[in-house]
Amino acid sequence: MNGHSAHSPAPSLAFRVLGPLEVDGSDGVQLDVGGGKPATVLALLLLHRNAWVSTEQLVDAVWAGLDVPASAQNNLKTYVWQLRRALPDDRIESRPGAYRVRVESGELDADVASALCDEARALVSRGAAAEAVAVVQQALELWRGRPYDGLTDDAASAVDRLTELHRSLREDLADAHLALGRPSEAIAVLRVLTDEEPLRELAWSRLMAAYRQVGRRHDALAAFQRARTALVRDLGIEPGHELAALHQEILNEDAPRPVVAPVSSNLPPRLTTFVGRAPELHALRGATGVVTIDGMPGIGKTAFAVEAAALSGHEVQQYVDVRTAAVAPTGVGLLILDNVEHADQVQPLLPNNPEALVLVLSRARLAGLDRTTAITLAPLAPAEARELADVPQILAAAGGHPGAIRHLVERLRNRQPWTVTRLTAQLEHQSGRCQALADLLTRFDPAYQALPTPAANLYRRCSPLTHFDLTQAAHLAAVPPNQVEPLIDHLLDLNLLSEPAPGLFTLLPIARDHAHHLHHSTTSQPKPELVA
Structure with missing residues (x-):
């Protein structure tokens, strides 16, 4: 056909080159574009989308590393004919000695991924980190393998660019998690990236910063040593200025002071399976005054308060359930007031000690208190939840709710394998979840x-x-x-x-x-x- 002929509006297609070549029709059903040499032709045309590609270049790509047969030009015409039959609306155009494929905006996954990366960075710059996480994850889901799989030298620069984009997206995802106070999620992303790319200093610096944010100073320093070892071994160079400066900053920080066991305490037992909440615990380091801690039932307010108390170093610690409290405790350095419903319950129980820390626990957000900090406990991040259970059905049913995870894990304890299979299958339906979680609900x-x-x-x-x-x-x-x-x-x-x-x-x-x-x-x- 003539390359300048008019076209009717094309149905939307999805060309997928971030892995083995695939094409989806407007209805989402995958089109059969064949494999082998026809797929190589289409992949090269997509690499140079909307531009003319000479038949000589196509022949070189199809028979790369092989002897080119005398029938190559005729064979090429056959492959193009096959592709035209598979693709709607005359997407492949021709002129003497060249072909091109017409690709509309948003139809090529490589272009979509690049646009999503730009969108995510703009969201982070505006402070919309939660939205940026969703956008980056959408972009990362487009990758199914090596870009332009099957092409060799022709696609080298594009493959390098898209591979770098994939790395950058994962670094952007880690940045967004850190901005949201989810260092555990960031660490999980960055550990994989540094394992795959041990010479990538930017990923190492982000990993060190994430460890630093959750107080894992020794892990941050160990990460620097692994980075330095890889750089010296493989490139013969020392870490760059940014990585070395971050390492020095962490070295210069005061080492955490040892936590002193309380002399007097009636606190509930500390959970041996406590996980997560690193940013919230960090916020309470050295805190004094009234701190409100709220969250839905079972989210772990009491366990969090007890963990914070254990790390506080206060010698005299007192736990009070305000539903039964009659008199105010005296001489306390740390006071936990649990099951508070309104501010009036708190005021008579506050210690007359400006250095004391009072943790006020409530299911609802409280008003009317002179407080220094307010903390709302959200569900655990997925990486934190996986530290409590490794059963996918439990994790999906609980949605990061620690009380629900522990309840469901206990329900399966010491069961026969077939009983576990039956009980976990119930969790996939809401009625089954409600039955399993009845006590919590x-x-x-x-x-x-x-x-x-x-x-x-x-x-x-x-x-x-x-x-x-x-x-x-x-x-x-x-x-x-x-x-x-x-x-x-x-x-x-x-x-x-x-x-x-x-x-x-x-x-x-x-x-x-x-x-x-x-x-x-x-x-x-x-x-x-x-x-x-």
């Missing part, structure tokens, strides 16, 4: 029972939705749109709901299962405690 009941009817309606009815906005929330709560935001805020303050993006809401893990159970058990029935 009852701890959400008091918060639900205290909700006003519109907020209770919203909580139950949003459980089938992955996300919802204010308009949907008003409909679910059966209130006018101008009255729905206070209900949303109430659920946010109770740590039942999150707002992952502006104006977009979702129930938190386990809270969704609780709301689902209520939705199906109380459909069309008012809450008994709210009936006049």
Whole structure:
């Protein structure tokens, strides 16, 4: 056909070159473009998309390293004919001595990955690290193997560029995790990258910074030594200025002071399986005054407070359940006030000691306290959750909720293998999860029972939705749109709901299962405690 002929609008295709060549049609179904030599022709045309590629260049690529047969030009025409039959809308154009493939914007995965990388970096620069993580992960999912697999010398520069892009995306992912206070996630990414690319100093410096952020000074220094060993051994050079300067900074930092065991303490036992929360624990180093710690039931507030107390060095430590407290403790250096519902319960129990640290634990965000710090405990990051369990069904069902993970692990303890298989299979369905987590879900009941009817309606009815906005929330709560935001805020303050993006809401893990159970058990029935 003539390369200058008019074209009708083309259906959207997906050309995949970040691995073995694949082409998907507009319906998402993979097209059969063949393999071998026809695939090599299409791969080279995609490498030079929307540009003319000479038949001589195509022949050289198809028979790379082989004797070129006398019939090569005719064979090439056959391969192009086969590709034209597989691709819609005359995507392969020709003129004397050359061919080209027409690729629309967004159709080639290599271009999409590059655009997503730019988008992620722009998001990080604007402080939108959570959105950047999602964008980078979307880009990384495009990789299925070596770019332009099957091409040799022709694709060398493109392969190098895309391989570097893949490395940069993983470094960007680590940066975004660090910006979100998820150093464990960043460390998991960077350890893989430094294992694969031991001469990449930028990855080593990020790994050292991540270890430093969670207080793992010895790991940061060990990472520098591994980097230096690789650089000296393979390149004969010392680490560059940035890596060496970071190493020196960490060396110059004061070593952590030994933690002194408390002389007097009635605290609950410290969890031997405590994981995560490194940024939050770091925030409490040397802290004094009132610190509020809130989070949903079972998220680990008490375990976190006990861990913080163990690291605090205070000699006199006291635990008080405010539901039973009668008198204020005296002479304490660290005080944990648990099960607090409102600020009035705290004031009479505060010690008259400006150096004391008071940890106030509540399921809801508290107002009306003169505090130095407020900490909200979110679900564990995936890498942290995997330290508690290695069963995929448990991790998926719990969604990072440590109480749920421990509950489900205990449920499977000392079971026969076939019983474990049956019980974990139940977790893949919401009704099965609700049954397995019944004891934990009852701890959400008091918060639900205290909700006003519109907020209770919203909580139950949003459980089938992955996300919802204010308009949907008003409909679910059966209130006018101008009255729905206070209900949303109430659920946010109770740590039942999150707002992952502006104006977009979702129930938190386990809270969704609780709301689902209520939705199906109380459909069309008012809450008994709210009936006049």
